[in-house]
Amino acid sequence: MVTFLAGGTGTPKLLDGADRVFDSAETTVVANTGDDVELGGHLVCPDVDTVLFNEGGVLDTETWWGVDGDTTATHEELHRLADAAGLDSGPRYLNDEAQTAGRDIARWRRFSGVAEFMRIGDRDRAVHVTRTSLLDEGHSLTEATRTLAAAFDLEIGLLPMSDDPVATIVHTSEGPMHFQEFWVHRRAEPEVLDVEFRGSETAEPTPAVLDALDDPVVVGPSNPVTSLGPMLAMDAFADALASTRVVAVSPFVEDEVFSGPAADLMAGVGRDPSTAGVADAYPFADAFVLDADDGTDLDRPVVRTDTEIGGPDDAERVARAAKRALEAVD
Ligand SMILES: C[C@H](OP(=O)(O)OP(=O)(O)OC[C@H]1O[C@@H](n2cnc3c(=O)[nH]c(N)nc32)[C@H](O)[C@@H]1O)C(=O)O
């Protein structure tokens, strides 16, 4: 049995070849939900869905989000209506207490669907409608995810990190904003001052997640701040990691990222934007997989390989390195 912790890019890439190394039926993936937003009344779970679509064989692997070849008729019509009506586009928060009555979805991640600021494909939207409807019917996010996983014929187990809402808020020189506003709408341009996981003080990992964390854990290459941060902000999650076998694959080669805003976010929370900073952020990790070109000296066992993942063969190589690292700390 093995458990992978996932954001929306690095671990899904690794999973592409991990099935050649670890039995899919014995693999669980715990996905971050700090990126989640409610958009036009529908709950969008980007990291859960990237794993869902990738494992279901429908992911757009150019972007690493959304369904390959999806149409965007509804999204375009939402923008046409907003333009025709002279309504402002861009993120429109629904964070007034009065607008949050009803479904228990936290108010700081609620956005209007007027001229929605994230491009939602039509097939992708069907997943959000199904998920939100199941929540409305009284099911938990874990149950809704299980139902969707069955619909996409997933062989692995897929779990959201929590059934409770946690919202990643980036505090910037231009004020606080939800991670999706920072990343999608502002293209990570505002200077990062701090990152907060709103709701994490009361959120709990689910029993299914805590069970999964009893097994050896692979932290795939992930953004330590915005993908692992929401998980680690839940005390019970961090405690569980501290008492299980954990191997982490660095998303850096020394101080270079492969993609995305991890370096700026690390610096913004006062961490070194490098593999050394990742190791400091992961005191629970028993061993690391680093790139062959990464000379960082760590105080824990290291397995080195080429960690660039461009397809299933690369993913298999990195997964084998993670397995070797797990065996080294057995
Ligand atoms: C915006 C994006 O969020 P998300 O997609 O959720 O990010 P992840 O938590 O998945 O982490 C991105 C992280 O992964 C690193 N990465 C990407 N490709 C590779 C690879 O082929 N090998 C490897 N070792 N790491 C990889 C990348 O450097 C990023 O830091 C986000 O935060 O980027």
Ligand SMILES: O=c1nc2n(C[C@H](O)[C@H](O)[C@H](O)CO)c3cc(O)ccc3cc-2c(=O)[nH]1
């Ligand atoms: O850069 C973008 N990323 C989009 N993403 C990706 C997302 O913003 C982030 O990359 C993840 O949250 C990081 O894990 C989407 C993800 C979804 O699940 C659904 C819709 C979107 C839409 C966008 C988008 O319009 N632009």
Ligand SMILES: [Mg+2]
């Ligand atoms: Mg993410």
